[in-house]
Amino acid sequence: MSRRRHLVLETIYDPDEVGNGPADLDLVLVHGLNGDYEKTWTxxxxxxxxxxxxxxxxxPHTRVLSFSFNADIWGNTSVAGIRENARALLATLSDEREELEENERPIVFLAHSLGGLVVKQALCTxxxxxxxxxxxxxTRGLMFYGTPHAGAEQDRWLAIAKSFAPLAPPARGRSRVSALVEALETNSKDIAGICEDFRCRARNYAIVSFFETFAWPGTSSTIVGRMSALMNLDHEDQVPLDAHHMDLCRFESERDPAFKRTYLRIKKAAKGNLSNGGQAGAGMGGGVTYNQYVIYGGQPPKAV
Incomplete structure (x- = not known):
C-alpha cells in the first residue's frame, strides 16, 4: 500500500487541462479531522x-484544488499544528499560482470542521x-462547514473539545479521553487566539457558514451546534443543512439540495463581500488588485 501524501495541494479539476480554457476561479478545499483531500468530500x-x-x-471554468495534511486523530499533532498546516497551505497554493497573471485570479476557500481554523490562520498569516x-x-470568499467559531473565549473551546469526543472514542483498551479532546483542550487558548485574530479581517471576505441539524449517530446532540458554527457577522450567510457533522459536505448526486446550496454560494462567494465593495483585498488595499498594490508602492491609487 502506498503512503498517503501530506502537505500537498492535489489538483482535482483544471479546466485548461480538459480544453475548457483558462480558469477564472480557484476553489481550494481544506478537510478537517480524520479526513483527507478526497474522502471528506465523497x-x-x-x-x-x-x-x-x-x-x-x-x-466548468473553476479550477478545484484540495489540500492534504495529516489530520488523523490518533498518533499525530494535527490540532496542535494548525499554524504549521496553515503555512504549508499557503506555500503549496503560492506554488500553484506562481505566474504573474495568476496572482489576480479570485480564490474561494471551502473548509470542513477544524479545517476552517487552518484557513483562518492561513489568511491571518x-x-x-x-x-x-x-x-x-x-481571496474573495470563505465557506465553512461545521467549523467552530468560538472566538476568544477559552471556556467555550473546552466545551467544544468535549463535543468532538464521539468522533474519536478512546482506542480499544484505553479508558482515558481521546487524543483529539486532549489536544483541543491543551491548545484551546492558542486556537481561541486564531479565531479572534481572524475576526477583524472577516469583513474582507464573503462568509458562508453551514451548520448541521442532525445529531451525531448514537448521540442526542450535534458535534458543532448552530451557535458555535456561526460567526454572527452582519454579512455572514448562515445556512442549515439536514446532515450530521461528517456528511455536511458530502452530496449524494447532482439533485441533492445541499449540493445546489453549495455551488450557488460558490458563485456568490467569488464576488466577494458585496457590502464591502465586493473586490479582492477590499479591506487591505482599498479594493485594488495585488499588482496595483505593488505598482503604487503598497498604497492604493489615488482617486481621480
Missing part, C-alpha cells in the same frame, strides 16, 4: 466525489507576510 453510499464529478458540470500577500488580495 458520499459514502454513491461514491460521488462532488468536486470532480458534479461541480465541473455547473462551473497571508495578510502580513509579503510573499503571501497575493493570496490575501485574491
Amino acid at each position: 458520499h459514502e453510499k454513491t461514491k460521488v466525489f462532488w468536486p470532480r464529478d458534479l461541480l465541473p458540470k455547473k462551473q 497571508a495578510s502580513i507576510e509579503t510573499q503571501y500577500l497575493p493570496i490575501a488580495f485574491a
Whole structure:
C-alpha cells in the first residue's frame, strides 16, 4: 500500500487541462479531522466525489484544488499544528499560482470542521507576510462547514473539545479521553487566539457558514451546534443543512439540495463581500488588485 501524501495541494479539476480554457476561479478545499483531500468530500453510499464529478458540470471554468495534511486523530499533532498546516497551505497554493497573471485570479476557500481554523490562520498569516500577500488580495470568499467559531473565549473551546469526543472514542483498551479532546483542550487558548485574530479581517471576505441539524449517530446532540458554527457577522450567510457533522459536505448526486446550496454560494462567494465593495483585498488595499498594490508602492491609487 502506498503512503498517503501530506502537505500537498492535489489538483482535482483544471479546466485548461480538459480544453475548457483558462480558469477564472480557484476553489481550494481544506478537510478537517480524520479526513483527507478526497474522502471528506465523497458520499459514502454513491461514491460521488462532488468536486470532480458534479461541480465541473455547473462551473466548468473553476479550477478545484484540495489540500492534504495529516489530520488523523490518533498518533499525530494535527490540532496542535494548525499554524504549521496553515503555512504549508499557503506555500503549496503560492506554488500553484506562481505566474504573474495568476496572482489576480479570485480564490474561494471551502473548509470542513477544524479545517476552517487552518484557513483562518492561513489568511491571518497571508495578510502580513509579503510573499503571501497575493493570496490575501485574491481571496474573495470563505465557506465553512461545521467549523467552530468560538472566538476568544477559552471556556467555550473546552466545551467544544468535549463535543468532538464521539468522533474519536478512546482506542480499544484505553479508558482515558481521546487524543483529539486532549489536544483541543491543551491548545484551546492558542486556537481561541486564531479565531479572534481572524475576526477583524472577516469583513474582507464573503462568509458562508453551514451548520448541521442532525445529531451525531448514537448521540442526542450535534458535534458543532448552530451557535458555535456561526460567526454572527452582519454579512455572514448562515445556512442549515439536514446532515450530521461528517456528511455536511458530502452530496449524494447532482439533485441533492445541499449540493445546489453549495455551488450557488460558490458563485456568490467569488464576488466577494458585496457590502464591502465586493473586490479582492477590499479591506487591505482599498479594493485594488495585488499588482496595483505593488505598482503604487503598497498604497492604493489615488482617486481621480
